[in-house]
Amino acid sequence: MSGESKSVAGTVSGEFEYDAETLPYSKITKSTCVFWDVDDCPIPNGVDFNLIYQNIKSALANNGYDGSLEIKLYGEKKPFSDDLMLDNEITFVHKATKNVLARVMLLDILAWALDNTTAYTSYQKSYVMVMSQDVISDNMLVDTLDHLYSSSFDILLAQSVEVATTLQPKSRVLPFKVPSVWIWTSLIAGGEPIIGQRRFSGS
Numbered sequence: 282m283s284g285e286s287k288s289v290a291g292t293v294s295g296e297f298e299y300d301a302e303t304l305p306y307s308k309i310t311k312s313t314c315v316f317w318d319v320d321d322c323p324i325p326n327g328v329d330f331n332l333i334y335q336n337i338k339s340a341l342a343n344n345g346y347d348g349s350l351e352i353k354l355y356g357e358k359k360p361f362s363d364d365l366m367l368d369n370e371i372t373f374v375h376k377a378t379k380n381v382l383a384r385v386m387l388l389d390i391l392a393w394a395l396d397n398t399t400a401y402t403s404y405q406k407s408y409v410m411v412m413s414q415d416v417i418s419d420n421m422l423v424d425t426l427d428h429l430y431s432s433s434f435d436i437l438l439a440q441s442v443e444v445a446t447t448l449q450p451k452s453r454v455l456p457f458k459v460p461s462v463w464i465w466t467s468l469i470a471g472g473e474p475i476i477g478q479r480r481f482s483g484s
Contacts, residue, residue: 286388311348313341313395313408313437316386319356320379321414322439322465330361334371337470341446344461344477346408346437353389386411386421394429410437412465416446417454439465445475 298348302480315337324330338350351370359373374389390409397407409429416422416438426436438448438459445464447454461477468474 282290302375311346311408312351312397313346313348313410314351314390314397315352315410315412315439316390317352317354318382318414319354319360319388320376320382322412323470324360330371331466333469336469340463340468340471340473341437344474346461351393353386353393355386362377383419383422387425390429392426394432394434398432406433406435408435408437410439413440414441416440417444417447423455427456435460437461437463439463439468441465448476450476 317403324333334350334352337352341347341350349370352372354371354373355376356373358377374385376385391413394407394409409426411422411426416426430436436457436459438445438461440448440462442464445462448459448462450458459476461474463472463474
């Protein structure tokens, strides 16, 4: 599995060269995909997922990630109807065990990255967000995210309080820079990241 992941990630890295710092920020449009473990980070009972979707979209936009938003959820039980998923660019992936979840999410991240590499030809920038309790504990996922970071994707995280507070910019817990980190419960409520500043004070 590790060899397969590195091979695909290497393809992402080798397909294009892109230096975001050479482009005016105003010319970069963004696409973000959230990969959400709904077993680790469950949707609160009685809360309308349409509201959660809009909260996440608003929280991202307030910090400069204001392009299109797609959400992929992973869990044992689908948390809402198919109609809602069709309306809001949301997909659900069933998983049998925790280990299966980790590997399926990893492959989906790579597949989404490959599908979005063409964005760079039109000065677009893509973001991958992982929402889980503890991304640090999955070495294979961290390695994959590091490959994507090296390919000019930005990595965003929404994690538990314990993990999020360890990801300070100078902590070196992860091998790549994370411009914004949320506590996952704050993100779904539309809150601000605990790491990373607003890019637009008027938002």
